Amino acid sequence: MIDCGEGTQMQMRKYRIGFGKIEHIFISHLHGDHFFGLIGLVSTFAMLGRQKPLHIYAPQGLKEMVDIQLHHTQAHLEYDLVFHELSNREPGTVYEDDKVTVSTLPLAHRIYTNGFLFVEKPGLRKLNIDAVHRYREIETCDYYKIKKGHDYRMKDGRVIPNSELTLPPPKPASYAYCSDTAYHEALIPLIRGVDVMYHETTFQTDREELAARTGHSTAAQAATIARKAEVGKLIIGHFSSRYKDISGFVTEAQSIFPATVPAQEGKDVFTWGKV
Amino acid sequence: MIDCGEGTQMQMRKYRIGFGKIEHIFISHLHGDHFFGLIGLVSTFAMLGRQKPLHIYAPQGLKEMVDIQLHHTQAHLEYDLVFHELSNREPGTVYEDDKVTVSTLPLAHRIYTNGFLFVEKPGLRKLNIDAVHRYREIETCDYYKIKKGHDYRMKDGRVIPNSELTLPPPKPASYAYCSDTAYHEALIPLIRGVDVMYHETTFQTDREELAARTGHSTAAQAATIARKAEVGKLIIGHFSSRYKDISGFVTEAQSIFPATVPAQEGKDVFTWGKV
Numbered sequence: 188m189i190d191c192g193e194g195t196q197m198q199m200r201k202y203r204i205g206f207g208k209i210e211h212i213f214i215s216h217l218h219g220d221h222f223f224g225l226i227g228l229v230s231t232f233a234m235l236g237r238q239k240p241l242h243i244y245a246p247q248g249l250k251e252m253v254d255i256q257l258h259h260t261q262a263h264l265e266y267d268l269v270f271h272e273l274s275n276r277e278p279g280t281v282y283e284d285d286k287v288t289v290s291t292l293p294l295a296h297r298i299y300t301n302g303f304l305f306v307e308k309p310g311l312r313k314l315n316i317d318a319v320h321r322y323r324e325i326e327t328c329d330y331y332k333i334k335k336g337h338d339y340r341m342k343d344g345r346v347i348p349n350s351e352l353t354l355p356p357p358k359p360a361s362y363a364y365c366s367d368t369a370y371h372e373a374l375i376p377l378i379r380g381v382d383v384m385y386h387e388t389t390f391q392t393d394r395e396e397l398a399a400r401t402g403h404s405t406a407a408q409a410a411t412i413a414r415k416a417e418v419g420k421l422i423i424g425h426f427s428s429r430y431k432d433i434s435g436f437v438t439e440a441q442s443i444f445p446a447t448v449p450a451q452e453g454k455d456v457f458t459w460g461k462v
Numbered sequence: 463m464i465d466c467g468e469g470t471q472m473q474m475r476k477y478r479i480g481f482g483k484i485e486h487i488f489i490s491h492l493h494g495d496h497f498f499g500l501i502g503l504v505s506t507f508a509m510l511g512r513q514k515p516l517h518i519y520a521p522q523g524l525k526e527m528v529d530i531q532l533h534h535t536q537a538h539l540e541y542d543l544v545f546h547e548l549s550n551r552e553p554g555t556v557y558e559d560d561k562v563t564v565s566t567l568p569l570a571h572r573i574y575t576n577g578f579l580f581v582e583k584p585g586l587r588k589l590n591i592d593a594v595h596r597y598r599e600i601e602t603c604d605y606y607k608i609k610k611g612h613d614y615r616m617k618d619g620r621v622i623p624n625s626e627l628t629l630p631p632p633k634p635a636s637y638a639y640c641s642d643t644a645y646h647e648a649l650i651p652l653i654r655g656v657d658v659m660y661h662e663t664t665f666q667t668d669r670e671e672l673a674a675r676t677g678h679s680t681a682a683q684a685a686t687i688a689r690k691a692e693v694g695k696l697i698i699g700h701f702s703s704r705y706k707d708i709s710g711f712v713t714e715a716q717s718i719f720p721a722t723v724p725a726q727e728g729k730d731v732f733t734w735g736k737v
Contacts, residue, residue: 193502194469217534219505223498227468230494248534255530259492259523261573298536 188212189303189364195224196231202453206232207239211282213289214245215366216300222249226256233264240267244281244289246299247272273301278377292377294368296402302366304378307359312336318352325352362456363418366425369399370408375416383456384418387425388436394429406436410443422459424450463487464578464639470499471506477728481507482514486557488564489520490641491575497524501531508539515542519556519564521574522547548576553652567652569643571677577641579653582634587611593627600627637731638693641700644674645683650691658731659693662700663711669704681711685718697734699725 188195188209199206206228214222222245232241243249250270257264271281273291276299282289285308292302311334319325319333324342333339339347363378366387378384389403398405404412406423413421421444426433433449440447448460463470463484474481481503489497497520507516518524525545532539546556548566551574557564560583567577586609594600594608599617608614614622638653641662653659664678673680679687681698688696696719701708708724715722723735 193499194472197469219502219531219535219537223502223505223531224468227494227498230498252527252531252534256494256527259527260494262494 190215190221190366191223191225191228192220193223193227196228198452199228206235206237209241210239211242211244211289213281213303214243214249215294215302215364216296216298217246217248218298218367221366225249226253229253229257229264229268230260230262232266233262237264237266240269242269242271242282244271244273246301247274274299278304290377292363292365292374294365294374295371296367296369300367302368302374303364304381305362305364306381307361309359310356312349312353312356315352315354322347360457365412367403369402370404370412372412372415374412378412378416378418380417380419382419383422384413384416384420385422385424385450385456386412388423388440389425389427391430391435391439394427406439407443410440410447413440413444413447419446420460421447422450422456423447465490465496465641466498466500466503467495468498468502471503473727474503481510481512484516485514486517486519486564488556488578489518489524490569490577490639491571491573492521492523493573493642496641500524501528504528504532504539504543505535505537507541508537512539512541515544517544517546517557519546519548521576522549549574553579565652567638567640567649569640569649570646571642571644575642577643577649578639579656580635580637580639581656582636584634585631587624587628587631590627590629597622635732640687642678644677645679645687647687647690649687653687653691653693655692655694657694658697659688659691659695660697660699660725660731661687663698663715664700664702666705666710666714669702681714682718685715685722688715688719688722694721695735696722697725697731698722 191212191214273281275291276293278291278293280288280290287308288306290304292304294300294302314330314334325339329339333349333352336349338349339352341347361381363381363384365374365385368387386409387404388406388409390398390405392405392407395405409423410421421440423436423440426436437447437449451459466487466489548556550566551568553566553568555563555565562583563581565579567579569575569577589605589609600614604614608624608627611624613624614627616622636656638656638659640649640660643662661684662679663681663684665673665680667680667682670680684698685696696715698711698715701711712722712724726734
């Protein structure tokens, strides 16, 4: 999970996202709209008898706020709540397992803020099942090694090169989350070519100065970052309530980067608004 | 406002309750479902430029939690946030103005908890406009004194008794909020004859022992309090999610106290489910 504003647990229930699926929460910065829902989620996990650890990656201060609330509410956690304090102003890896790497994207906001970059690791190669079937002696138990990229050695000593037996693995997906930030070109090399980028667009160009002063971006600025970084798709959000509807944001961004869609609750970032 | 769970500000927007109307917030106890929405509301008030003071009546500990969150989020309040720390275990008045008196109702929960009793003060008497019109010399500017109960002295010296010119004021309304609590007969004399009582009913009688152990009430217990205190109407809520629907709570309570209605979001406690 990335950020956890007030009401997150209600939204999870609404969209039937199992509480047990959440093992890591990445908090970009300590403005309330990005973390006021965390204590409720942590408490609800406790009430439901959660056992498995929950890891939270966040700037200094969040642990103190959560701890004092757990203390006063006399909550008893049967699971480990593990805080990983972020303080580095350089990009770096904060989490890695055999499927994904998560790195920080230092942003330019009013307070210390990180975006996060999620890069899937390449999966196993796909079996070319027709090719495999041509060699009767290859058995099911050999498949895993072949999918990992090994050549196959026949009983008669011949070597079948892996390239004959497999197809490339599906392209690993990548996603960059950038909120909240002013226009920040230092992002570009860090996110170059990602499949999907979420970038905040609090304002439109009519309030470019206000955006700069408050550490936010206009739709045009987000689209410029997307274009320069050659991302696959731009999702925009965090719209100021000063604007009556969001069509102006979309129009402004699409004029610079056509593959732009507005964020929408409950959607999958990879499949939403296929462009 | 009484209690302020997570998402309260969203609910207020949904039901179009103006943020400016809230001047006093009464927090019954420091379990998260009763105050996790407060910091969001306090922060939103700040963002909207609120100037007028906000008074919070709550057990010791809430101020520390709110202050530390305001500190880490670097929020700047232009209004006074005034905490009134509740610690008394005897009932007592915590707020009073010319319209209403608010008193604590000490409850029997796992941690220090107060319910709250709201008693309207009698309003002005109603003008008996036909009677007033019989005396041509009574002018509009005399009405206020008459509504306050004064007799009217004619220019010729005759005194018209107030009872001839007015009707009694509307009956002052009273409302008792009792959550969370085990069955607690000490409440009865404190709430006798109130128009409306909200009383928690976390469980039904099948889990009476669990109710006692966790400091909660069954529907039958709440109804028994309502019957013994001769309240006008009982509103029940705080239903455990162990029960698939709420009809069992209503049936159980109504068998003891027929004038029972289940709480429903967005309703006025006085007009909801007229019984």
